[in-house]
Amino acid sequence: MLIVALAAILLLVYNCSDQVMYIREKRKMKTRQKVVRQIQEQFNAAERWKSAVDAAKRIGRNLSRHHSKAFSEAQGTRRNYELHPKFNTTVEDTDGSRRPHHDPSYQSHNYEEDLYRPVEVPPIAAGGESSSTKKHVFAQTKSQIFRYAYREIEKEKALQNKPPSWDAVVHLGQELQGQKRRRIEIQFKDLCMYLKGSGKKILSNVTGKLSPGRVTAVMGPSGAGKTTFLNALAGKAYSSTTTGEILINGRADPIRYYKKIIGFVPQDDIVHGNLTVEENLWFSARYRLSLNMSKADQVLVVERIIDALGLESIRSSMVGTVEKRGISGGQRKRVNVGLEMVMEPSLLILDEPTSGLDSTSSQLVLKALRREALVGVNVGVVLHQPSYSLFRLFDDVMFLAKGGRTVYLGPVDEVESYFSSMGIVIPERINPPDHIMDVLEGVCKPESNPTFDPKILPVKWIQYNDFSMPPDLRGIAASISQSSVEMGSRSENTESSTSMKARKSFIQEFWQEFTSLLEVRWDDITNTFTRLEDLSGRRTPGAWRQFKMIFMRVALQRFREARLQTQDYLILLLCGACLGLITPSKDSSLSSNNYTYVIIALSLLCMVSALRTFSIDKLQYWRESASGINRVAYFLAKDTVDHFNTVIKPVVFMSMFYFFNNPRSSFVENYVVTIALIYCVTGIAYIFAITFDSGPAQLWSVFLPIIFTLIATKRDLPGFLSYLQYLIYARWALEAYVIANARKYNGVWLITRCEILYGAGYDLNHWALCLSVLFIMGFLARCISLLCLMICNRKRQQ
Helix, strand or coil, rough: HHHHHHHHHHHHHHHHHHHHHHHHHHHHHHHHHHHHHHHHHHHHHHHHHHHHHHHHHHHHHHHHHCHHHHHHHHHHHHHHHHHCCCCCCEEEECCCCCCEEEHHHHHCCCHHHHHHHECCCCCCCCHCCCCCCECCCCCCCCHHHHHHHHHHHHHHHHHHHCCCCHHHHHHHHHHCCCCCCCCCCEEEEEEEEEECCCCEEEEEEEEEEECCCCEEECCCCCCCCCCHHHHHHHCCCEEEEEEEEEEEEEECCCCHHHHHHEEECCCCCCCCCCCCCHHHHHHHHHHCCCCCHHHHHHHHHHHHHHHHHHHHHHHEEEEECCCCCCCCCCHHHHHHHHHHHCCCCEEEEEEECCCCCCHHHHHHHHHHHHHHCCCCCCEEEECCCCCCHHHHHEEEEEEEEEEEEEEEEEEEEHHHHHHHCCCCCCCCCCCCCHHHHHHHHHHCCCCCCCCCCCHHHHHHHHHHHHHCHHHHHHHHHHHHHCCCHHHHHHHHHHHHHHHHHHHCHHHHHHHHHHHHHHHHHHHHHHHHHHHCCCCCCCCCEEEEEEHHHHHHHHHHHHHHHHHHHHHHHHHHHEEEEEEEHCCCCCCCHCCHHHHHHHHHHHHHHHHHHHHHHHHCHHHHHHHHCCCCCCCCHHHHHHHHHHHHHHHHHHHHHHHHHHHHHCCCCCCCHHHHHHHHHHHHHHHHHHHHHHHCCHHHHHHHHHHHHHHHHHHHCCCCCCCCHHHHHHHCCCHHHHHHHHHHHCCCCCHHHHHHHHHHHHHHHCCCCCHHHHHHHHHHHHHHHHHHHHHHHHHHHHHHHH
């Protein structure tokens, strides 16, 4: 009956898990759509009300022109009477018009008043940071919160779509003023970067600044150091040595001190594939937004980003993975951008956010970034050959030449005039950024100067701004003054030839790479365990709150993977039945041969399945850890959810093995030992999943249980191996199984029991000790895996 019930439950979960999630999402969507319809109807009614009032005003003004002078004077006397404070019976409408209380035509519902109802302004948050918006409502239910969020979004749309007028500009400015964020201005002077180990220079004497409230594009040919430059500004250049000055608001503070208000969008679309679009955005917002922000304002932030990026139609769709298709590539790119926008950054760095997007989607992303700039965000974007209309949406542009040298940094409106002064005239019907990129690449040359060399452009920019000339460019600068570039090119060729002669030997290169790797590792460990000062002024959720958030997210992901979990359980059922049938219990060995196969089978199956805990979403973890997620909370949440499998899998396996094999020990004793065994091997699997890639991790998970079990069952091992047995989990698991079984042998079996236990080196009183050692090994393995999780990072290994 137990087997039938367990199989029925597994089949039910396997077939109905997706349907349960679909019903849940459908109900939530209906609630949201109902609120959206109500707000839109209310907004449309308010617009119709304003149109009717304006039409009535125009009709009144036209009729008044045809009235006689006497009638006008009498009407003026009456108006003065009505406006007297004692007899005033009129009220002012929301648009400035006045209406009498006694007029029955004004007894209809005032939709505009509902839509633009004023709400209380919350106090400024601690640390000088204001809430997401200047408005606050005391909403409790989901409908009230959604009503508040969509009302604010509709108001913002109405203000943006109004015809240009002074009142509209003032009103829009007041709306955005409440959303102002902390300003971050980045100034850099003579910024240079060198690869650790090889010492190759990848960024050369870059000087300038990125200003808040402006969107800056960073462009240049491949290998010019665009991404490297923004990584240096965002504090993510781990494998390089940086020289020069980087000032944050005029202070030489490390950028890591402002990590909580810095958003970095990587080039790869790293999102959780088994979550919906809305769930991805919501999780990023909950653990990165300020604790002082109310739930209603958090909903407003997320809904605003969904609306701005055009994700409303796919908000409840799964993002998808390689195995299971979800949203399209362009939509996935916009979700990738939205993950950083929902945390309301003060500095937003984006690495090619428009790659793979069509023109419409690119316009959506750029308009959303421009709105971020309106509230004071400093936005830096790496681009590759944008269209002219997209290029004009930027405020500033930075062109980098090969070698990481600045060619231009300034307003977009002055690009063509500057390059024209350098002799580079943009031909007609040619996209200006495309032509400039071709010139920097050396593919295209100005018509007026066929011998033009793009190497002179960085020198021209330095001379144009009166910067100090770097030593490696003084030869080119001197040759320019002599109207000849040959000297500079000759000096560079000579320099390259001398560098070719100074080639290092293989041993020197190997030693240099080894020392650079150690240096990167040491810096990584130092940065991980060093407590940094927080100058962001934002108080984000602590370890306990993050643990609850991650726990709920992982539990939701596991539920959506119910079919995969069910397959694991079915394999365990089949394995238990097979081992129970083909390995009959032998009293002459106290069933030790049966449990040897049990240890190997459980170790293999449980370790391979436990690899999915950390190996599947390793990229997502690296991104979230770089943005400030608590790594201990992340590990504990994952491990806590996996304890469900630690408790259930022994029941599944033993329900088949125990009743087919029929050992003398009780089901409870076998269950307890199996729990300890699975807890131990799961911790070991965590180490493999975190440290290695998926392929090597699976090989280790297969190789280690077999070798350990063979060593544990081997008697009279020589020298070191005899002591190594006591460090192997399989030895303690086998002893626990054998002792639990041996306790049931009495009477004539006492002599056989003593002989077998003595020959194997087991003690009948060590059952609790064996369980304790297994749990301690599992705990130590988790400590090691947590340490590996905090140290290992792909970005810092590059």
